[in-house]
Amino acid sequence: MNFFQKIYIKIIKCFIVPCEKASLLMTKHEFEKLTLKEALDMRLHLMKCKYCRWLLDEEALLSDTIKNHKKQIECNQFLHTLSAEQIEKIKKNIAP
Amino acid sequence: MNTTDTLNPSTWVDKYGNYLYNYAISRVYNQVIAEDLVQETFYSAVKAIERFEGRSTIKTWLTSILKRKIIDHYRKNARNKEDAVLDNDQFFQTEGILKGHWEDDQLPANWGDNKGLSESAEFYTVLKECLSHLPPKMAATFTMKEIEEYSTEETCKELEISPTNLWVMIHRAKLRLRKCIETKWFLPDKTIHK
Structure with missing residues (x-):
């Protein structure tokens, strides 16, 4: 990294929070309202950083997948089934 | 009834x-x-x-x-205290001019078009395997907030953690899950782009 690149990074760092902070704010934003400063820090970072934009999309995909699976269970679409043996074992244990 | x-x-x-x-x-x-x-x-x-x-x-x-x-x-x-030992992945640089920036080997890749993937049972199965590899306390925190949708207060009270620690744990859980699914699902067919 040459001298000018270092100066450039130092200037950028005065205005834009690092990826670690921005991605933590992205997580918090999913569940709670950010303060104005936090929201601004996150937005500015996302404008500048393609990696964190990808992270945002990819984490949203994982959240959607988990939420869809939760809905499928509520609609009785099951990935796993208790075997006849397991069912009998449970029934035996709760028999009076 | x-x-x-x-x-x-x-x-x-x-x-x-x-x-x-x-x-x-x-x-x-x-x-x-x-x-x-x-x-x-x-x-x-x-x-x-x-x-x-x-x-x-x-x-x-x-x-x-x-x-x-x-x-x-x-x-x-x-x-049990094993989370601190199990949660040892370094996602961001800890020193130098790029402190807080992604480590080179942790940079997210572009997964491309994922239409319909969130409804795929196969994709969920791989994700579940990744979830099962999270350290126990981290998995519990993530699940209570993301799946059970408990409030921050309830989650912190039940698991005896501070709100700051809660965000850090969910954040790290998500980073680990993203990396895990990238390795297990997206890397084998080499359709991702840096």
């Missing part, structure tokens, strides 16, 4: 066994533990049957018992 349901607990197992089993697996990510929790749920329900007042359905009542069992399971796991 159907009274034969209430009078004959063994019919509960046929009717709601698979629902509770899948519900538990999607929260503890382990079939053996899930089976035990379902077993304990039915056992507790039978013992407490006189307390069932019929204001909710049997299914809702059984689910509420199971939910409590799952939280007790989390609490038991949260007490």
Whole structure:
């Protein structure tokens, strides 16, 4: 990294929070309202950083997948089934 | 409400066994533990049957018992200290001019077009495997917020953590899951781009 690149990074760092902070704010934003400063820090970072934009999309995909699976269970679409043996074992244990 | 349901607990197992089993697996990510929790749920329900007042359905009542069992399971796991040892991935640079920037080997890749993937059972199965590899306390925190949608206050109280620690744990859980699924699902077919 040459001298000018270092100066450039130092200037950028005065205005834009690092990826670690921005991605933590992205997580918090999913569940709670950010303060104005936090929201601004996150937005500015996302404008500048393609990696964190990808992270945002990819984490949203994982959240959607988990939420869809939760809905499928509520609609009785099951990935796993208790075997006849397991069912009998449970029934035996709760028999009076 | 159907009274034969209430009078004959063994019919509960046929009717709601698979629902509770899948519900538990999607929260503890382990079939053996899930089976035990379902077993304990039915056992507790039978013992407490006189307390069932019929204001909710049997299914809702059984689910509420199971939910409590799952939280007790989390609490038991949260007490052991192995998370600090297991959570050793370094995602961001810790020193130098790029402190806080992604480590080179952790940079997210572009997964491309993922239309419909969130509804794929195969994709969820791989994700569940990744969830099962999270350190126990981290997995519990993530699940209580992301899946059970408990409030920050409730999650912190049940797992005895501070709100700041809660965000850090969920954040790290997400970073680990993203990396895990990238390695297990997206890397093998080499369709990703840096």
